[in-house]
Amino acid sequence: xxxxxxxxxxxxxxxxxxxxxxxxxxxxxxxxxxxxxxxxxxxxxxxxxxxxxxxxxxxxxxxxxxxxxxxxxxxxxxxxxxxxxxxxxxxxxxxxxxxxxxxxxxxxxxxxxxxxxxxxxxxxxxxxxxxxxxxxxxxxxxxxxxxxxxxxxxxxxxxxxxxxxx
Numbered sequence: 567x568x569x570x571x572x573x574x575x576x577x578x579x580x581x582x583x584x585x586x587x588x589x590x591x592x593x594x595x596x597x598x599x600x601x602x603x604x605x606x607x608x609x610x611x612x613x614x615x616x617x618x619x620x621x622x623x624x625x626x627x628x629x630x631x632x633x634x635x636x637x638x639x640x641x642x643x644x645x646x647x648x649x650x651x652x653x654x655x656x657x658x659x660x661x662x663x664x665x666x667x668x669x670x671x672x673x674x675x676x677x678x679x680x681x682x683x684x685x686x687x688x689x690x691x692x693x694x695x696x697x698x699x700x701x702x703x704x705x706x707x708x709x710x711x712x713x714x715x716x717x718x719x720x721x722x723x724x725x726x727x728x729x730x731x732x
Contacts, residue, residue: 577607577625577631578657578726581638584648585618589643593620596637600611606659606701606723617645621725650726660722661704662686664694666715677728681707692717 583589590609606623618625624634631649650657650687667674667690674693675708678685683697701724708719 575627576625578621578623578650578652578655578724579631579634579638580648580650580726581606581620581622581644582612582617583620583641584643584645585616586643589618589641590620592641592643593638596641597634598626600633600637608723608725610725621723623724648728650728654729654731655726656729657700657724657726658698659701659704659724660696660698662694662696662710662718662720663708663711664692664717664719665711666717667691667693668714672713677707677710681710683707686707688706 579637580640583593586622586661594604596608604622604624606621607622608621609618611618625657635647635649638647665674667688677683678695681697681699681703683691686696697704704721708716
């Protein structure tokens with residue numbers, strides 16, 4: 567396990583678990599019982615239908631990593647646990663956002679082009695966008711869109727894989 571660097575705010579932990587009913591409830595229940603706050607959570611089956619991958623981020627300040635790992639290791643359905651250091655991994659998150667168009671459509675579309683976001687749907691007074699990027703870049707886009715008027719916003723939570731760099 568890597569320890570968090572001084573400027574790292576989150577631990578990104580990836581667990582491979584058996585793809586069975588109740589496993590996610592047991593993992594999230596473990597966090598709840600220990601009063602650990604999950605900042606982000608993403609779950610999906612892997613290429614092997616017997617397993618699912620849970621990627622979650624927890625606050626470095628409020629959660630002792632060693633305790634999280636020890637508690638996760640006690641769960642029978644947990645197959646593997648990895649902490650992914652941001653410097654050695656690729657993290658992405660998806661954001662869907664609906665923004666008011668108003669009379670600043672040209673300015674809004676320049677931002678959409680700058681970030682290479684996708685227009686999913688457009689009405690007379692609103693536009694729905696999709697964008698996948700590093701969480702910090704999503705934060706940037708969200709702040710740039712805020713003055714237009716955010717109607718709805720949904721983010722998926724981080725997903726991550728180890729980097730291929732040797």
